[in-house]
Amino acid sequence: MSESEAGRRSQLRAEARAAYDALWDSVPAMVRYSERPDYHDPRGTLAYARLLLDDGAPGAVERARAALAAVLAMQERTPGHAREGNFRWTLEDEGVADLNAVEFMLDPLIPIARDHAAALGDDLAKAAREAVALGLREIDRLDVHLSYTNIALSDIANTVLGGELLGDGRMVARGARRLREWLALTRATGVPHEYNSPTYCGVDLLRLAALAAETRDAETAALAREAEALVWRHVAARYHPGLAQLAGPHSRSYFDGWTGAGGLLKLLLWRVLGDDRLRAPTPYAARSREEGHAGIAWAELHIPDDALASLLAKRWPYDVRETADPARGVAIVTHMTASYALGTATRSYTVGEPPEQWPAPNGLLLHIARAEPPGYAVLTARYVLDGHAPGTAVHTSDRTQEDWWDEGQFVAAQDRNRAVIAYGLLPRLRPLRSAALVVRLLGAAGARLHAGDHYVADGERVRIEPETRVCIAAVDAFVALVPLRPDDMGSGAAIMLARDGEALTLEVENYRGPAKQFWEYRSLAGPFFQRNVRNAVIVEVAERSMYADLDAFAAHVYAAAVHDTLDGAGRTIRYHCACGDVALAYDLRTMTPVGTVRTGL
Numbered sequence: 001m002s003e004s005e006a007g008r009r010s011q012l013r014a015e016a017r018a019a020y021d022a023l024w025d026s027v028p029a030m031v032r033y034s035e036r037p038d039y040h041d042p043r044g045t046l047a048y049a050r051l052l053l054d055d056g057a058p059g060a061v062e063r064a065r066a067a068l069a070a071v072l073a074m075q076e077r078t079p080g081h082a083r084e085g086n087f088r089w090t091l092e093d094e095g096v097a098d099l100n101a102v103e104f105m106l107d108p109l110i111p112i113a114r115d116h117a118a119a120l121g122d123d124l125a126k127a128a129r130e131a132v133a134l135g136l137r138e139i140d141r142l143d144v145h146l147s148y149t150n151i152a153l154s155d156i157a158n159t160v161l162g163g164e165l166l167g168d169g170r171m172v173a174r175g176a177r178r179l180r181e182w183l184a185l186t187r188a189t190g191v192p193h194e195y196n197s198p199t200y201c202g203v204d205l206l207r208l209a210a211l212a213a214e215t216r217d218a219e220t221a222a223l224a225r226e227a228e229a230l231v232w233r234h235v236a237a238r239y240h241p242g243l244a245q246l247a248g249p250h251s252r253s254y255f256d257g258w259t260g261a262g263g264l265l266k267l268l269l270w271r272v273l274g275d276d277r278l279r280a281p282t283p284y285a286a287r288s289r290e291e292g293h294a295g296i297a298w299a300e301l302h303i304p305d306d307a308l309a310s311l312l313a314k315r316w317p318y319d320v321r322e323t324a325d326p327a328r329g330v331a332i333v334t335h336m337t338a339s340y341a342l343g344t345a346t347r348s349y350t351v352g353e354p355p356e357q358w359p360a361p362n363g364l365l366l367h368i369a370r371a372e373p374p375g376y377a378v379l380t381a382r383y384v385l386d387g388h389a390p391g392t393a394v395h396t397s398d399r400t401q402e403d404w405w406d407e408g409q410f411v412a413a414q415d416r417n418r419a420v421i422a423y424g425l426l427p428r429l430r431p432l433r434s435a436a437l438v439v440r441l442l443g444a445a446g447a448r449l450h451a452g453d454h455y456v457a458d459g460e461r462v463r464i465e466p467e468t469r470v471c472i473a474a475v476d477a478f479v480a481l482v483p484l485r486p487d488d489m490g491s492g493a494a495i496m497l498a499r500d501g502e503a504l505t506l507e508v509e510n511y512r513g514p515a516k517q518f519w520e521y522r523s524l525a526g527p528f529f530q531r532n533v534r535n536a537v538i539v540e541v542a543e544r545s546m547y548a549d550l551d552a553f554a555a556h557v558y559a560a561a562v563h564d565t566l567d568g569a570g571r572t573i574r575y576h577c578a579c580g581d582v583a584l585a586y587d588l589r590t591m592t593p594v595g596t597v598r599t600g601l
Helices: 003-023 042-055 058-072 101-115 122-142 149-166 169-187 200-214 218-238 264-273 293-298 305-312 550-559
Strands: 030-032 318-325 330-336 340-345 364-369 376-385 393-395 400-402 408-415 418-425 432-442 448-451 461-464 470-474 477-483 495-500 503-516 536-543 561-567 570-577 580-587 592-598
Touching: 003 030, 003 042, 003 264, 003 293, 030 042, 030 058, 042 058, 042 101, 042 293, 058 101, 058 122, 101 122, 101 149, 101 200, 101 293, 122 149, 122 169, 149 169, 149 200, 149 218, 169 218, 200 218, 200 264, 200 293, 218 305, 218 318, 264 293, 264 305, 340 408, 340 418, 340 536, 364 477, 364 536, 376 408, 376 418, 408 592, 418 570, 418 580, 432 477, 432 536, 448 550, 470 550, 477 503, 477 550, 503 536, 536 570, 550 570
Parallel strands: none
Antiparallel strands: 318 330, 330 340, 340 364, 364 376, 376 432, 393 400, 408 418, 408 580, 418 536, 432 503, 448 470, 461 495, 470 477, 477 536, 495 503, 561 570, 570 580, 580 592
16 A cells, blocks of 8 residues: 555545544434434434544543443334334434445454454443344345345345354355355456446445455455455446446436445545545535545455556546346447546346346436546436425435435447437336426536527527437547437427536427326336337437537438337337448337347447
């Protein structure tokens, strides 16, 4: 480790201590959430307790003991309870809601019980070990599917390290077996199933680093280091050093993640690289998800030299294509140049067996360099029901999130700087007021934009026709969006283009009208279902140096041929220009790609 990285590591530790000192609430002996001060955070409280125990001063140890006792009281200990051994996510929860809480509590609890037993005293040390034992039994019962990467790796690390703490050979063997199984699953592709996530790849790296550094078994440590290296190489392949962004596509990415705000992986990369852009605020998101300062400070990282070299520099253009889920044919494709990074996934992200689709992927993600802060613009797409806007608060039972869930299922094809992405509905039992594919560009201020022969001014909202070429001189690149004709679900669905300061929004509607339950789409099966809706957009991006101006780029895009054909439940979209093709063929009943055509530049 370099001297500069060691300094950043110490800085993270100091930042964590200062933050938790300020958030300490002596009444419940816990730390508050910074963004929700009425709620108390057991994960943060355990991290604080570990920092206090490392400090070792009498007052610090006394506070740590109180904090640990408060969190242990949140464990479900009712004999025979379905979630015996798990924890409430917040102090204010009435019961266990998030099944992953046991993993996130045992992650700091195991090293506290292992390394600080003397400071805890006999009674509290015994209680901590009993809590670990109960938690491990809950982890064993849950036996989470290996495709749920960050939780599967948490399961493995906690089971091995917790089993070693307790002298429980069965648990140690279970964790070692699961690690071998996870590696067998992942070696085949070289890509974690939960691929390229700005949040969860950070969790993966920290869990594997801890296992490699702390297990007493040499074989398990070697396998953990192999797995950690695999994840580092995967992350490095899609990190754009010029933009300081994790290029798309993302398997799971919350609102702050895809807008480029700070997060767990970025903070981890900052420790390694020292690039302060990784911690810079962004105007596109109200807050970051930067967390885990103490965990990153404690981590003993094992980054391969080739991964570090790829994080520091790449030769442009740079292309990477990986297979994340061979059973479903999910490929993830990224094309980078000095000025942009375009990435797509061929299908929606799913977990488990049978697969369940999850709502936070970025199947299309484009980052573009710009000189003004924050140094980049970002474009993504979502299928949106009932007009939910990005960045608006979503209140759930245990937290408030600012997210923009993807409420449809997608298929895509990409050839270098061109992509086709198509959306359909998920099963929907509740009535709908609107359903639309929404493409959103953040960082549009100052961009020159025209749709057809109309230049779109700031504050303007216009209706456009299918296959209109929307051409954008977007900072350091040109971007074209070509919306295709959508199926109309009975409302006179429109294609709308709006510009408002930093935001440019293209909405391709399937429905807008009174609340209505659509029998033909309520389960995507049954007597009324024939096929899913059509909704698609073509994207092309180019370096500014390739064309004299926006008009020249627009002429190129208008010269390209668009073919959109339907044959029963089969749809084929092809975008052909002088420099190559990109084509997507898919089954509208199953939203499954059945073929793509690519020709090189």
